Amino acid sequence: MIREIVTYDIHRKDNPEVLTNKTRKVKDFHAEETVECITDLNDTLDELIRKEGNKRGAIGLSATQIGIDLAISAVTLGNQRYILINPVLIEEKGKQRLFRIGCFSLYEYRAMVRYNDDIVIAYYDPQGNRQKLALKGDQSCVVQHEMDHLIGDLLFERLENKEKDLFIPREAMYRDGSVPIENHGDIFESLRSKGFTKVISPAVWYGSLFNDYTDYFAYVEKTANEYTYLLDLVRRYTPEKGRIIEAGNGTSALSVALSRNGYEVLYCGSDADMLELAKRINETNGTSVSYQQNDIYRLPYDDEHADTVFSYEVLETLNNAELASALEEGLRVANAYVFLVPTIAIVANTLRGNERLRSVDEWIAFIEKEGHRIKEYKEFDNGGYVIFVIA
Ligand SMILES: [Zn+2]
Incomplete structure (x- = not known):
């Protein structure tokens, strides 16, 4: 089911808590809530890509953004969709650099955030198998941003200077x-x-x-x-x-x-x-x-x-x-x-x-x-x- 994206308004105090709370780890990969969450993430991300395109070869959406407090993200890297369950960063091989990113929950904004540009993550796939994935550049940035969603960081924690690094893109x-x-x-x-x-x-x-x-x-x-x-x-x-x-x-x-x-x-x-x-x-x-x-x-x-x-x-x-x-x-x-x-x-x-x-x-x-x-x-x-x- 395509779900509505939960958004955050920086000018309001009563924002949906699901976006800023830490998520629950998935324990049962075949539980109804897990399966439903994965289906809805896939459907919603497909719809977003249909509407917005996949401009930089990497695009993601996390469970919190469709109102679910589970540690699950969906990302499309190149032409392939990955469902990342309980993802963790296991290796940072590159250097920290500034990426310019957008987030569907902060739709009108762009931000300059610092991420490592060469990482390895571990996660579980929907069948419950542990997987590893090496990521570089924009793909590394997108996946780390989705992982931030799962700990309730919308990206504010990554901003060195809120006034300067979060802005409405003039384009x-x-x-x-x-x-x-x-x-x-x-x-x-x-x-x-x-x-x-x-x-x-x-x-x-x-x-x-x-x-x-x-x-x-x-x-x-x-x-x-x-x-x-x-x-x-x-x-x-x-x-x-x-x-x-x-x-x-x-x-x-x-x-x-x-x-x-x-x-x-x-x-x-x-x-x-x-x-x-x-x-x-x-x-x-x-x-x-x-x-x-x-x-x-x-x-x-x-x-x-x-x-x-x-x-x-x-x-x-x-x-x-x-x-x-x-x-x-x-x-x-x-x-x-x-x-x-x-x-x-x-x-x-x-x-x-x-x-x-x-x-x-x-x-x-x-x-x-x-x-x-x-x-x-x-x-x-x-x-x-x-x-x-x-x-
Ligand atoms: Zn986001």
Whole structure:
């Protein structure tokens, strides 16, 4: 029988205790409650896989999640279903690492949790035979998460920092990328009121740079060091003393760094406050970046005006239609577009709140669907960021 999933609401105090109590060990493998529990776990997990898919090759459900306090989990690893009765961890061979996981009982959330990535477990199968299973990577993570369910740990015990490591994934809000960016306000406001996200305007984000900060020379040095690889790529695709456009919405620090290198640099951004700060940084550095205010998908330059256009941490804030325009516009005004974006693999709370995160594969598919050629790309920070050069 397909059962309803028991869920936990972190904003409520009266949550179902079955999710947070330790389960009973199975003693009689042929008892009616054992057999029924296994059947219902199988049926319910089948239904979940039918609805949600088995995206990462491992998916699980535990008895507590269908309201039964028995130490039984069902997991599908690859194409095979395992029923784990009274499972125990007998060997940890790998290293602890952070996994990004979801749980059907905490449906809207994702969490960063630490598990060993190479383990061996022992368990009983439905016939009562003792079995062993060696697990690695995502499969290791899923099975350890299910075992946590059986001791009543929903995953909270695994969080090093609840505020930071439990979050609502932003991809859920823009799965089709079709939500106009101005409509994000309400969604993010409602999330912010729950304390799980934040939307920060660039001007607030760069707050101290606006006010008391004056060492803009050091600031440019520091930023240029952080983005060395991006700058190297921009230089590689630009002839000496060539022309570069930054399609941005930030401080123009990298434009200033490139201007110091003798390139002719043009900067276009839409945020008036940021432009004012960017100009101040340029002046203080004695460089000669020229500034224009406009959306980056309507760059105020002629066709093939520049050798290279670049952006960093900007394109991920655009919806699909805007992104398509921005890429086309970039390649209209320049021969190559170099850009850096965060991906879905980033830990979300380091973001500003208006990102539409895509996986690296989704970025590749999008760029190719738009008819552009990827000349090269490189992932950074465990895939949390990616740089593309497209033409
Ligand atoms: Zn779970």
